[in-house]
Amino acid sequence: MSEKLVIFDTTLRDGEQAPGFSMNVDEKVRLALQMEKLGVDVIEAGFPISSVGDFEAVKKVAESVKEIGVAGLCRANKKDIEDGWEALQSAPRARIHTFIATSDIHMKHKLKKDKEEVLTIAEDSVKFARNLCEDVEFSAEDATRTDLDFLCRVVETVINAGAKTVNIPDTVGYTAPIEFEQIISTIMNKVPNVDKANISVHCHNDLGLAVANSLAAIKAGARQVECTINGIGERAGNASLEEVVMSLYVRKDLFDYVNCTVNTSELYRASRLLTSITGVEVQPNKAIVGKNAFAHEAGIHQDGVLKERTTYEIMTPESVGFPSNKLVLGKHSGRHAFVQRLQDLGFELQSYDLEKAFAKFKELADKKKEVYDEDLETIIENQISEAKEFYSLEYLNIVSGNTSIPTSTVQIVDEKGNITTDASTGDGPVDASFKAIERITGIPGRLKKYRINAVTAGKDAQGEVVVSVDFEKSGNEITGRGYSTDVVEASAKAYLNALNRYLLRKNSKIKKTSEGI
Ligand SMILES: CC(=O)SCCNC(=O)CCNC(=O)[C@H](O)C(C)(C)COP(=O)(O)OP(=O)(O)OC[C@H]1O[C@@H](n2cnc3c(N)ncnc32)[C@H](O)[C@@H]1OP(=O)(O)O
Ligand SMILES: CC(C)C(=O)C(=O)O
DSSP states (O other): OEEEEEEOOOOOOOOGSSOOOOOOOOHHHHHHHHHHHHHHHHEEEEEEGGOOHHHHHHHHHHHHOOOSSSEEEEESSSSHHHHHHHHHTTSSEEEEEEEEEHHHHHIIIIIOOHHHHHHHHHHHHHHHHHHSSSEEEEEETTTSOHHHHHHHHHHHHHHHHTTTTTEETTTTTTOHHHHHHHHHHHHHOTTTTTGEEEOOOOOOOSSSSSHHHHHHHHHHHHEEEEBBBGGSTTTTOBHHHHHHHHHHHHTTOOOTTOOOOOGGGGHHHHHHHHHHOOOOOOOOOTTTTTTTTEEOOHHHHHHHHHHHHGGSSSSSSGTTOOOOOOOOOOOOOOOOHHHHHHHHHBGGGSSSSSHHHHHHHHHHHSSSSSSSSSHHHHHHHHHHHHOSSSSEEEEEEEOTTTTSOEEEEEEEEEOOOOOOOOOOOOOSSSHHHHHHHHHHOOEEEEEEEEEEESSSSSSSSOOEEEEEEETTTSSEEEEEEEEEEHHHHHHHHHHHHEEEHHHHHHHOOOSSSSOOO
């Protein structure tokens, strides 16, 4: 029979303690509702005494969620606990979480108290909290640097005082799996009343061991894990919720004695919501939720995944709600992935010369970080039709300034070598240039997207302009790129590049399995 493992999410409390992660009341409520959807058992909504805003946030979260537990952190004193209880009262399941440090370093330098004084404060605080609230958690801050005999006395005392959960935090991320497993085992074996409470752990990531330590503690008998979405939290953060949960899920064979009821398919959404609220992205290689967590660029891996996904994937992207696995085409890719992507884009293998196209692709991949679908389309379309450019830019002159109407004079050469010159005014020099091109070619286009990137550094940076244009109201957005140290010239080139690609497709004999230009 497996035992329930309580997932205690502290994204809204320890998570927001880190610089850059503060959340306001509405943001906390939004995230709390997502955490409820995710199916965590308890959320720690804040530290009510810390500010009026945080009191309000804990109160609003308590009022907003339907069934999960809501905790508020309180120091071990009456004022904090009363305040916390006031904020929590309307929660469907309120939990007062009170704490005090038990390590010699903290007691001597920070609290300026001895062991007996701290023990009494811990006991009194838990008793006081239990008079207000059924569900009380106690944390022995800096437990992993606490004298183990004293830690066992503290745990026994607070359980006798009524704590239902006793948390053993690795406050400064100091312990290691082999040691933490022993600490928890000792508590499980030596504390006589330990069966009357749930032992919890709360691991920080200063040595990058927070998840490993949490898993070691589960092995030793801990049945609550405190963690945060994206692993955010004080300093290097807390154990990442998604990593703990997916470790238990993927390695059910190792953890079949615990039952975790988190709905894993909501993990990615929770991570994205946190990112959009705080504006802090996770690193691309972040386990479970990073942009590259399910991406493969290496040719041998891509080939393996195409033949059998499990060769290089230990979980499906769907299992964590990740959009899909992704074969990124770059300089490490091989022919299997290249052909697969072209097939997905609708190009039949027999319609192009694979070796030539692949060589062109590798050449391009050496210059660019990632090769996009439009680049592949251009490679194939150019190869098959061997078409020359329909239009190319010969000359461009703009008049612009804060007192003149922007005007652009453009000269274009068509595929037969005819040169045409025309001019137009516009809302700006770029708009005027596009209008002049439209006058010359007679092909109307609606600009849908426009982006400038600097592709080299310094004052003489090469600018890359990327445009998406819908020509002749076809309903298709055609992408074009242009490069120049002059952004207006790069824009005109990008527009013409899109136009040439449009005409190429329109006139192309390329057989595409999916229709549409
Ligand atoms: C490991 C952790 O993550 S613990 C949680 C850490 N989170 C935070 O601190 C965020 C919220 N904190 C705050 O807003 C403020 O620190 C407050 C409102 C709690 C307190 O502010 P202040 O009253 O100005 O005190 P300040 O923060 O400067 O110092 C902390 C005081 O609490 C005492 N204290 C620290 N922990 C505890 C505890 N668990 N129980 C009782 N007292 C404690 C300290 O000894 C110090 O007391 P002193 O003033 O007698 O020296
Ligand atoms: C208050 C406790 C749980 C804490 O955040 C820590 O020790 O890191």
